[in-house]
Amino acid sequence: MRRIEESELIINPDGSVFHLHIKPDELAPNVILVGDPGRVETVAAFFDSIEFSSNNREFVSRTGVYRDTRFTVLSTGIGTDNIDIVLNELDALVNVDFATRKVKQQQKSINIVRIGTSGSLQEDLPVDSWLLSQSAIGFDGVLNFYEGCEKNSDLEFEKQLIEDISWSPRLTRPYVVEADKGLFNLLHGENVYTGVTISAPGFYGPQGRVLRLPLQDADINEKLSDFRFGEKRITNYEMECSAIYGLSALLGHKAATVCAIIANRNAGTASEDYKPVIKTLIQYVLDRLSR
């Protein structure tokens, strides 16, 4: 079995993994990911007890117990480049023996649920609603660096999207990946919209926003809102879900993303105060995962 070199997996002097500053026994099998480091405290405030806390760069984490279920909440910061770090280090924490630097014989699977914020691309998907991503379209390109990327992607969906919206060859090829079905069903409920989420490599141009700079494709959001793949339509934009779904599938973990819609791009509206919406969403997710 290959020994993973010190340069490839950096372990800190205290035995924690390089960026996340978590040691293997400090990670729970249920992981809540949030973008905003400030949201970690909002999640941890629901825990009955907290056993571990860490802060490094944008990666703030707490491990604790909610209704007899052990959770780790961890902030990822913004973007799929950070998700590459987070998913690889989470996997190393459960599947690599830090003493021998070898992949363990028996691989473990963890549950990963992202609780985020997002912008709607459909007028009937209102601000302050919740959206569970059945699948994600990665405009970011992270998954394209990994072998097996195409095995887990919906190639027909990708092909039709590229053709229908005249995707520029200057851009990275979009990849289409799915939520874990079990987690999706667990989180699906009466007050939860479902849909196809684009993860963009930026908040402004890559999500079709114009402040001062014009876009390479001025009609991109109209094309995306109108696009259909069979019954499926694109519902929303955020910035992490695609890499979470793609890397989780490749590594054997279960992942789902549920977001509070804080902007409706076609209606031109934004939530007046999304924090209470996120708070009730956090409680909903914790309840579903702990029952």
Ligand SMILES: O=P(O)(O)O[C@H]1O[C@H](CO)[C@@H](O)[C@H]1O
């Ligand atoms: O609220 P979070 O979880 O950070 O999610 C969304 O908000 C950020 C952009 O404002 C991006 O990270 C996007 O995915």
Ligand SMILES: O=c1cc[nH]c(=O)[nH]1
């Ligand atoms: O429009 C939005 C809102 C939140 N997060 C995003 O990435 N986009």
